[in-house]
Amino acid sequence: MSIIQVNHLKSFFKTEEGIVKAVDDISFELRENEILALVGESGCGKSVTAQTIMGLLKSPPAIIEGSIKYHGKELVGLSNKFYHQLRGKEIGMIFQEPMSAFDPLYTVGEQASEAVAVHSNLNKHEIKDKIIAMFNKVGISEAKQRYDEYPHQMSGGMLQRMLIALTLACDPKVLIADEPTTALDVTIQAQVLNLMRNLQKEFNTSIIFITHDLGVVAELSDRIHVMYAGKIVEKADVIELFDNPKHPYTKGLLASRLKRELKGQTLPFIEGTVPRAFEFPKGCRFHPRCPFAKEICKEQEPAPTVFNDGHVCSCWLYADNHPLDGVDR
């Protein structure tokens, strides 16, 4: 069953340099109890997708089209008043920088209770008990004392756990995590990823996990959607994607991984750089960097090709009448 259904979603921004098509016609669904990873490099639109779902983009300047359905309820165009009941309670979000997600002037306890107070009718003491219980659950030692401390007294890893704790304290059905471990050290990252997996099982939350790190994705996610320049170029189950990538971009990303046995050798890489958002190329947006680019790629956008195992890839290489037919791909 799908919890969130996104259809032909577009998030554009009007800027002085032109219209930025940050997210351009993407469709996907989030299923119950799964961790769905949105993967891509900077500027691919993964964070904007999250912000659009959360209703965090003001329009104007943002232009949002298409549909986002949460349990069948349309979110695009929903007023702020209704969104308030949804945010935190139904859909929670964790941000990349735990340091800047907290207000330095209030204790972490005050900030955590505030969020819970908005969405529940518990009294002060009950809320405090609940928060401390959640802090314990995410592995904060001496949670009682920590409750009355300020953000600057914590490390990044601790704040990220607290953020996860306070988000989950509201018992959301969906959690959107935007690069939650990018600012953390590897040993702490491992702890946080572990924690997220365990909590996901315990609370039956569905998670949209946004990251640029394919290693993290391999550890955590059930399904992967690869994004490039505002488009979803490939969708697959995690094992299928790593075993059998189809889109040249996905292949390039997987190939540029540092492998132990290739020490010191020249690394495979993807030519060129990610295009800027207001000058995305015509046709397939990856074509200037693609080693297989043909004439048609420069002109026309490829439609998604669906393979029998649910693997979806938008690339002319897999279109039925492609000029490369018969060539070993």
Added chain:
Amino acid sequence: MIIKGTHIKKYFPIRKGVFLQTAGYVKALEQVNFELNENETLGIVGESGCGKTTLGRVITLIYSPTEGMLEYNTPENRQIVIGKKMNKHQTKLYRRDVQMIFQDPFSSLDPRMTVGDILREPLDVHQLYPNPKEKEEYIQYLLERVGLYPEYSARYPHEFSGGQRQRISIARAIALKPRAIVCDEPTSALDVSVQSQIINLLQELKDQENMAYFFISHDLDLIHHVSDRVMVMYLGSVMEEGEADEVFTHASHPYTRVLMKSIPHWDPKQRKLGNIHLEGEPPSPINPPRGCPFNTRCPDVMDICKREMPTLHKIGVNHSVACWLYNNKG
């Protein structure tokens, strides 16, 4: 040998109150020894706060060490002691020979200078290529060398992407034909698909220009890929060092082992983060624990670890570990 550091210590005073009295120290580096050889990449790996960046900055004379000695072996094979006692001429020579590439390509290039200006400045300071025509030609050559078009010299940094800016930083670093470059996380601000391009370029320069790198990174896979030798640091101390393949295949220090296990594997069929049992977080460098700095988190901690700091102990031809597990005293 190009640069050698002996017992390098760096403490940053914490000043408090009206009279800025020293209230304590951030102990960034404790007794670090290292040697950087000709045409060699020495990889420094560790988590934030382990002192790797401080060490890089001590080497490039951005910081002066609190204690210890840095020696530089000039191309003429003369040893000079680096530090405050160097005369102006020596300092200048040293700075020419040891360059730096910074982590953030967005803040390490002056936004008001064109790429040409950025590359011209070091040449002017060191009076290389006094002939203007030759100088311009050299700048064009530099740009081509790092994979940019020569026409770019008239443009400003904001017109470039992160990867291109990092190429400009590399061009600036190699402009003076240095013998060694300190690379402080040169790719961590870049996209995955661009990171390999920069690594390839650095490797190529190493092979063709006989460069030595002091390569700082938190990324173990990257460190393994580029390094000839590695040093693993934790809270200002070297925990393990040795030949790169040796350290990576026979990681011996409990910290190194945990670090290796913490890297996410790119294989969804072999998920293993669930097996990690490293609790807690690094202690503060203001109040480091007594004895071994890792004793608060170490799975194999013993009594002696809490009392005495282990010294680096040879466990192989090219492999040393600072851990009581490998020291007879333990």
